[in-house]
Amino acid sequence: MRWQGYVKRFERLPARHARGREGQFRSKVGEMKKVKAFAVALAILLIGCAGPARHAKHRSDPDGFGGIRWGTEISALGDMEKAEQDKSENSDLAWYIRKNDVLAIGKAKLESIFYSFWMGNFEGIWIDFKGDENFETLKKELFERFGKAREAGGGMEKMGKGARREPLPTEHAGAFYAWWGEKTDIFLSYSQDRHKGTLTMNSRKVREERRDYEKEKEKEKRIKERGF
Numbered sequence: 668m669r670w671q672g673y674v675k676r677f678e679r680l681p682a683r684h685a686r687g688r689e690g691q692f693r694s695k696v697g698e699m700k701k702v703k704a705f706a707v708a709l710a711i712l713l714i715g716c717a718g719p720a721r722h723a724k725h726r727s728d729p730d731g732f733g734g735i736r737w738g739t740e741i742s743a744l745g746d747m748e749k750a751e752q753d754k755s756e757n758s759d760l761a762w763y764i765r766k767n768d769v770l771a772i773g774k775a776k777l778e779s780i781f782y783s784f785w786m787g788n789f790e791g792i793w794i795d796f797k798g799d800e801n802f803e804t805l806k807k808e809l810f811e812r813f814g815k816a817r818e819a820g821g822g823m824e825k826m827g828k829g830a831r832r833e834p835l836p837t838e839h840a841g842a843f844y845a846w847w848g849e850k851t852d853i854f855l856s857y858s859q860d861r862h863k864g865t866l867t868m869n870s871r872k873v874r875e876e877r878r879d880y881e882k883e884k885e886k887e888k889r890i891k892e893r894g895f
Contacts, residue, residue, distance in 0.1 A: 727812050728848035729868070732792045733765070735782075737850070737870030739789045747782065759877075760785050762793075772866075775805035785877050791869035802857045802864050806844065809855060809866075816844035816855070 731737045741747060747763040763782045770777040778795040796805060810816065819842075841860070846853040852871055857864035 727814075728850050730850050731789065731870075732782075732868055733768075733780075735789055737789055737873055741784045741787050741789070750781065761787075772805060773808035775801050775808060777801075785873060786880075788873055789870070790873035790877065791867060794866040796864050796866070798862055799859065802842075805864075805866065806855060806857075809844070809846070809853070813846045813848075813853060816846050818845075819843045 731739070735744065741761075741763070746766045748766055750762045750764055761784050763784065765780065765782060768780055770780065772794075775796065778797055781793040782789065783791045783793065796802070841856065841858045843857075844855040848871070850871060852869050852874075854867045855864070856866075
């Protein structure tokens with residue numbers, strides 16, 4: 668099922684995070700762990716309530732981002748700067764920032780844009796933004812471009828109560844919107860408590876190739892461990 672690969676998209680960002688146009692970095696590790704946990708809970712919630720409508724097509728289904736098509740090799744791009752990687756993470760996945768990138772979508776102002784490449788091929792983007800006004804502006808822009816989205820909101824507060832965990836980043840008055848396309852899956856999340864949000868876009872084709880590759884690697888690893 669389509670949701671099974673979604674959590675992979677929330678791989679941890681580089682251990683240090685680009686800030687503004689200067690390309691300075693700050694830590695993101697703790698936040699990424701929380702977002703990863705939130706993705707698991709959200710996928711379960713949406714698959715339970717989405718029904719047949721979750722297969723509705725985008726009004727527009729982009730085949731990339733910022734003029735770069737999904738699957739483009741990093742070697743073909745001369746304006747990318749590699750972000751420092753967390754050595755404990757998947758070595759096949761690398762994050763980049765774009766030199767002189769325009770940190771805006773429509774009238775919404777962005778904090779940063781990360782470009783992820785799997786095995787050297789462009790597979791997704793991660794965008795950070797701040798502020799209620801920016802969130803509303805960005806949400807309006809996305810609805811105009813892609814049409815109606817799947818939505819999860821305050822119901823997330825009820826999930827996981829009593830469990831031993833820290834609050835999730837979009838929990839408590841948070842919002843989450845999902846657009847599932849033939850080429851691209853899009854997720855918008857926002858925490859009204861923290862006044863911070865993220866927008867992710869990912870290639871379905873590259874994600875599926877990655878999932879199949881990782882399954883095969885895991886299978887080979889188990890065979891090797893068993894000695895046959």
